[in-house]
Amino acid sequence: MKRRHLLALLGTFSFGGAAAPWRLVATPLRAPGTREHVTRSMAAVAETMFPGDGLPGAAALGVHQQVLAVPDLQARIAQGMAWLDRHAASLGAADFLALDQAGRLAALDAAFASRDDGIQLFVLTMRDHLGTAYYSTPAIKSAFAYTGPPQPDGFADFQQRPS
Amino acid sequence: MSGDEGWDTIVVGAGAGGGAAAYGLTRRGRSVLLLDAGPRFDPSTDYPLSGADWELREFPQKPGSTGQVTFAPGQKLGREPLLASGSRGWGPLANGATRLMDGYRHVRGIGGTTLHFTGEAHRIHPAAMKMKTRFGVAADWPFDYGALEPYYVEAEELIGVAGPATQGARWRSRGFPLPPHPLSYASQTLGKGAKALGLDWQANSRAALSLPWNGRPPCNYCGACNKGCPIGDKGSADVTFIAAALQTGRCTVRAESPVIRIEAGPNDGIAAVLVGRPDGSIERIAAKQVVLACGAVETPRLLLASEGLANESGEVGQNFMDTLFVNVGALHPEPQHSRRGLPSDAIAWDFNAPDAIPGVIGGCRFYNASGEAELGGLAAFALRAVPGWGRDHAKSVRDLWGHALHVGAIGEQLPNRESRVDLDPDARDRFGVPLARIASALAEADIARLRFMVEKSRELLAASGARRIYESYSSWDWFAATHVFGTCRMGDDPASSVVDAFGQSHRWRNLWIADASVFPSSGGGEAPSLTIEALALRTAARMASI
Numbered sequence: 001m002k003r004r005h006l007l008a009l010l011g012t013f014s015f016g017g018a019a020a021p022w023r024l025v026a027t028p029l030r031a032p033g034t035r036e037h038v039t040r041s042m043a044a045v046a047e048t049m050f051p052g053d054g055l056p057g058a059a060a061l062g063v064h065q066q067v068l069a070v071p072d073l074q075a076r077i078a079q080g081m082a083w084l085d086r087h088a089a090s091l092g093a094a095d096f097l098a099l100d101q102a103g104r105l106a107a108l109d110a111a112f113a114s115r116d117d118g119i120q121l122f123v124l125t126m127r128d129h130l131g132t133a134y135y136s137t138p139a140i141k142s143a144f145a146y147t148g149p150p151q152p153d154g155f156a157d158f159q160q161r162p163s
Numbered sequence: 164m165s166g167d168e169g170w171d172t173i174v175v176g177a178g179a180g181g182g183a184a185a186y187g188l189t190r191r192g193r194s195v196l197l198l199d200a201g202p203r204f205d206p207s208t209d210y211p212l213s214g215a216d217w218e219l220r221e222f223p224q225k226p227g228s229t230g231q232v233t234f235a236p237g238q239k240l241g242r243e244p245l246l247a248s249g250s251r252g253w254g255p256l257a258n259g260a261t262r263l264m265d266g267y268r269h270v271r272g273i274g275g276t277t278l279h280f281t282g283e284a285h286r287i288h289p290a291a292m293k294m295k296t297r298f299g300v301a302a303d304w305p306f307d308y309g310a311l312e313p314y315y316v317e318a319e320e321l322i323g324v325a326g327p328a329t330q331g332a333r334w335r336s337r338g339f340p341l342p343p344h345p346l347s348y349a350s351q352t353l354g355k356g357a358k359a360l361g362l363d364w365q366a367n368s369r370a371a372l373s374l375p376w377n378g379r380p381p382c383n384y385c386g387a388c389n390k391g392c393p394i395g396d397k398g399s400a401d402v403t404f405i406a407a408a409l410q411t412g413r414c415t416v417r418a419e420s421p422v423i424r425i426e427a428g429p430n431d432g433i434a435a436v437l438v439g440r441p442d443g444s445i446e447r448i449a450a451k452q453v454v455l456a457c458g459a460v461e462t463p464r465l466l467l468a469s470e471g472l473a474n475e476s477g478e479v480g481q482n483f484m485d486t487l488f489v490n491v492g493a494l495h496p497e498p499q500h501s502r503r504g505l506p507s508d509a510i511a512w513d514f515n516a517p518d519a520i521p522g523v524i525g526g527c528r529f530y531n532a533s534g535e536a537e538l539g540g541l542a543a544f545a546l547r548a549v550p551g552w553g554r555d556h557a558k559s560v561r562d563l564w565g566h567a568l569h570v571g572a573i574g575e576q577l578p579n580r581e582s583r584v585d586l587d588p589d590a591r592d593r594f595g596v597p598l599a600r601i602a603s604a605l606a607e608a609d610i611a612r613l614r615f616m617v618e619k620s621r622e623l624l625a626a627s628g629a630r631r632i633y634e635s636y637s638s639w640d641w642f643a644a645t646h647v648f649g650t651c652r653m654g655d656d657p658a659s660s661v662v663d664a665f666g667q668s669h670r671w672r673n674l675w676i677a678d679a680s681v682f683p684s685s686g687g688g689e690a691p692s693l694t695i696e697a698l699a700l701r702t703a704a705r706m707a708s709i
Contacts, residue, residue: 053557105553124254127552135542135560138215144564146500147541149217151393154383158347158504162565 041081041096042068045126048104050134055143063133070129080122083111170196170415172452172706173436175422175465178275180678181456182400182408183318183696187703189411196448197405197414198438200421200461201228201271204278204401210391218540222279222391227419228272230461233587235602237262240640243610245617248641250492250634252547257640267460267601268645273418274401276458276645281388281507281535282370282397283690284324286315286333286697290517291526291575291686298517298524301577302482302683305655305664312336314697314704321407322398323376324693326368331512341373344382347504349568350531352495356627357511357529367510367530370398370692386502386534404696423594425453425469425674433674439594452673452706454666456699459483459647459680463584464599466651473651473668478661480585482578482652483601484685485644487609489572489616489637490532493629494548498565499533506534507571514619515687517575523611525575526687529623532571548633568629572616573646573688579606584650603642613639646691651680666702677702 046058046067058064067073084096087107093099099107112123134140141147145162146155157163172188174181177199185195202225204210209223239261248263249255257263269276289308294301316337318324326339343366346354350364357364371388372381382396395402408414421439426447428434433453438446455462463480466472473479507530513519515526538544545560548567576582581604586597605613617637624632638644653676654660657669662681668674677699679691686694 049552049556051554051557053554053561055557108552128253128546131546131552132219132542135545136216136219136540141215141541144541144561145498146502146565149213149215150385150387150390150502150539151212151217151383154385155503156384158384158386159345159351160348162348162498162500162503 038077038081039064039068041084042077044097044104045084045108046130046134048101048108049127049130056139058130058134061134061137061139063130063137066133067126067129073125073129076118076122076125079118080111080126083114083116083119083122087111170194170451172196172454173198173448173450174454174456175436176275176456176458176461176678177273177400177405177416178456178458178678179277179400179692179695180699181275181454182404183699184454184456184677184703185408185414186321186404187700188707189408189413191703191707192413193707194413195408195415197408197416198420198422199271199273199275199418200230201273201418202226203273203418204391206391206393206395211393212385212387212390217387218542220390222270222389225272228270230269230271231590231592231598232267232460233590233598233600234264234642235600237264237642238604243614243639246610246613246637246639248636250547251550252633256636259640262639263641264601264603265641265643267647268643269458269460273405273416274399277399277692278391278401279389280399280692281690282399283507284319284322284326284368284370284398284693285689286330287686287689287694288515288517288526289332291684294517294684300524302652302654302659304683305653311694311697311701314700315693317700318693318696322370322403323372323379324368324370324398325373327366330368332516339368341376344369344371344373344505344508346509347384347501347531349499349501349504349533350509352499353531353568353570353623353627354509356623356625359626360622362511362513362529362623364509364511367507369505369508371505372396382505384504386504386506386539388506389535389537421594422465423468423596425465425472427469427472427671431670431672433671443593445594450673452675454675454677454702456676456678458678459650460584460599460601462676462678462680463650464586467586468596473661473671473674475670476658476661478652478659480583480650481580482649483582483584483603484576484578484648484682485603485638485642486646486685486688487527487574487576487613487616487638489613489620490536490569490635491617491620491624491632492536492538492548492567492569492634493624494563494566494631494633495568495627495629496566497628499568500565501533501568502539507531515689517687520612520615523608523615525577525608525612527572527574527612527616528688529570529572529619532569533567535571536569538567538569568624568627570620570623572620574612574616575685575687576609577606577684578649579604603644605639610639613637646679646685648679648682648685648691651676652683653681654683665705666698667705675702675706
């Protein structure tokens, strides 16, 4: 199962015609301050999903900036962030950023469990994009064995127990 | 009009079949124009696999390197929880109601699909060539294994196939040219499980060099065959058959030259091929002999789009088969780091014979599928093998990285009348040629075979110590064909086959087919490239003898 196949499949599911939500969010995203809010919220999502466990977290590595730069994800991110902010508001917080770490984790869990249109897909998409970027970062890969490129050396120890 | 060069033969398609046909003809003194719709690939620049982003790089897409196809609606599914595709990290793949018609995995270009193939080099089981006579299903090959054996030898020698001394029913007149590859650590682990189950877990025969051969270096066990081989040890058609054909000085290779129509002439002969140019114009090339080697999807498409050429039997596009596949991943208690080593380096042929699976006709084989699972990198592992997110996820990734093992199974699909390739009435390419439309349906026997394949794969993993299954994919709900067959079946009877035993059209005497579309049956899970090449060499020998 190749990742690009997964992404292609994700694109075929719900999120009820990406054009419609894009029209809804396009203007707010351009408004002063909104971009910053989305960026900070994405950093919080990235850090909540991939906090590092002793390694640098995803936000510290700037992974969220990579994902924010993907044009095809703009509408999805805006819709998902709006949902997270509304969810936080329903709990009495100002927005997702106002939640503590446990609250943010619970909000992501709630989004994944939500049956609202496209929200579960938002979580899966963020997990895939943020996670791929995070675990492809040299600073993270270097903390794990056998993560280097296949060439030019190959694996001379391929018959042996991993070192 | 061109064609002034006066090539003896025009070969359409520069993959396994076309490359081998070109080699077989040129080494016998014939001149060949080898055309392919796709581009050329340069291993050193197109897939170096030496960058930090290696995991994110798949076999490269270039303009024209993937053909367009469409799909008939997927088959409605019953309830088969064991066969449902998905992973713990990504969740279910398909919707559970209909089979996902996801794609036809192929490469157009000089080397064709062998550019991204794993490189297993298998001979077909002799009994799998006589499915009609022996088991009352599919169709017989119009000759025996012995008629193909010398051409297997020729292909293996040119490629430099590395393999074991014997492979059971597949008798050999000569040993493999190179010794087998040593088994990876992961395959050794799986071998312990196989032994406990009584399976004969052995070195796979591989189109990858275990020693230097014909100026090519040996494999360095990087594990990334499917991303393209940058060092040239993998026996793809570009570095073997096509390179050898070019060395004769009688082969002209043209990339980005899609043949869009075969033009019939008088007296049951082919007059010319029409080739699309990048600027949209069309070139007519006069033909003395034409060999089609576009694969089991594009070859019937080209014939059907040429006013149903060679379809006197009505069998062009019928009998479409794709091999059944299963791939199961599980976590072993000890680190394996199974990306190290040659993918598919070990295999069990125990259930490969057509009558080897209890209660089901048609065989399969099991193998170390860690390489083909595309789980070599940290990112894929973290997202597929470990569900969720947060600190628990991060800790699990750290604890479990490198513990993955995969077992795969590939099995026979029997032909049925619901599985076919025809022309899409609504979709055309840039030259106005209708696209191929693939319809694929599994019969109950195919599903029963898949059940056996999944169950045995899980048994093998468990017996090897890997009991925590985290993903399982199968062709029950996921059509993602790589091996395709049968759409221009060969046979002795012109009423029920498209070409004869040598790949020659029953009617059009200068038209030949040299790809897997001529297979009357698919075999019991063998990788088809070596058989395609042997068939093409046999066709070339026949052509040169006339």
